[in-house]
Amino acid sequence: MLLQTEFNMDSLRAQVASASVAERGRLLKDIATEIRISVLKTISHAGIGHIGGEFSAADILATLFFGVLRVDPQRPAWEQRDRFILSKGHCAVSLYCVLAKLGFIDSALLPTFAGPLSRLNGHPNRRKVPGVESNTGALGHGLPFGVGCAVAARIAGADWRTYVVTGDGELQEGSNWEAAMCAGDRALANLTVVVDRNLLQQGARTEDTNRLEPLADKWRAFGWDVFEADGHDHGLLFDTFTAPPSSKPRCVITHTTKGKGVSFMQDRVEWHHKVPSPEQVKQAVTELEAE
């Protein structure tokens, strides 16, 4: 919960923090819509990007950054900050748009995404983008890194928390399960993994590729508390992320739709990394604004 006053909080986050339940959901939804439109324009301009996964994760990122995370855009390296790791680094544009809206980076950088010498690489680089903790992109790297962050906080006796967002197809990488076992064994209650369960991976459905189900049981068997939530319900996401910690690490399986919010993209495998035409951008903006 955003109760701490020791870091700089902009008025929007302060508003989210003090809002009623209904009001908070509405505020976060508006933020997420703005992020989606920003992502759409950025990817369209760059001619490259993973828009399907960006849109399935947009509500998760909006809720975490504007409602949950204790981070300070003016002090990105603040030692007591919560750690956010985007393990599905191919969805970097949502992160860049969130970081721009929060003031970690100048939004004038967004149109440079993926361009020559831009700081905004196709996958995030912590040495170039304040607010990025680790250079993800290769899948299955975020959770082991996040386990290390959580162990660090524990050894230091610090109260900052670690949040890792993974894709679902990404969970086919064995490194995740090494880390899941380690976090469960160590009962890292200061660690939350959010699984963007959009059911699709680059080439096909996850269940037609290398089955993940029963996914919740897998996490439970590794020693985690498992919550399931509609990944596009901001109020529910907020409540789940901010529920009091137990003695176990927390896995939130968020049921999402790839390409969420745009009729012709939703749940379509080809929109993993297809780039919308100018006409499609126009239609998508109309649909997103109408939602």
Added chain:
Amino acid sequence: MSETRTMQETFDCRVAFVEQLLELARQDRRIVVVCNDSVGSSNLVAFAKEFPDRLVNVGIAEQDMVGVAAGLANGGFIPFVSAAAPFLTGRAMEQIKADVAYSNYHVVLCGQSPGMSYGELGPTHHSIEDFAWMRALDNMTILAPADPVQTRAALRWAAGTDRPVYMRIGRYKVPAVTPADHDFVVGEADELRVGRDLTIIAVGTLVAAALQAAETLAGQGVQARVLNMATIAPLDEAAVIRAATETGRIVTAEEGVLHGGLGSAVAEVVVRHRPVPMRMLGVPHFAPTGKAGFLLDYFGLNAEGIVKAAVELANQSP
């Protein structure tokens, strides 16, 4: 092992490793150790006893181990990852690349039992590729201390830097090769013997053999310069160029593959700046069965092998 090698008094770099690590950990609370069920094989029992909360044993899970180390560095700690070199480097290569080198985190990767020190356990357990693999990574400092004095110095340096480090920690006992009045300066070759007829550039376990070879060569009227190149990257290019310019011939010797290791690194400098004849001694293929000493002799990685290569070179017009 050859007779000359066993006649010298030898020392254990692993003892130096754990003693120095403990000393550093007592001075700096940020130092933590991450390992993979290797508390015993990495000689970490004493560390575990003194700093139980600062030893993170993730079990047999090298990808997790290196990712966790990078996360610990993010969280303000200085992680020393201690694990058998073949599994640390081979199994976790992408974590080393992305989480440590590319993310540029101060993680100190300590490859235990490198080279062919696991001898008869076979090539799965040999780490002869580590120099080549690590050399391919940007931002990575690569150290291979030749004796306990260098091992201690390497650890002290690694604790104080702010960048990724990979270092070999030798398994079998080695003679002390560093004179009392020499310091280990990371990035600088240590000239252990002066000479103008050719230069032997050796690393780690081959440094003592290089010194013996130089002694034999001196008896034959060949004055060999001996450089201990304990820093593989960044390489002391100036020392290599001086060796090429002043001695005209170079032999390299390492307990590692011939493509991509010390010999390759030296050759890259030589061809760019001062082409001279070279001989490279290393491990040309997966090793057959045998103890480490046998395998070193089998591949000519001993004083006799270095002498042979040096004589061939000396007889070749530059």
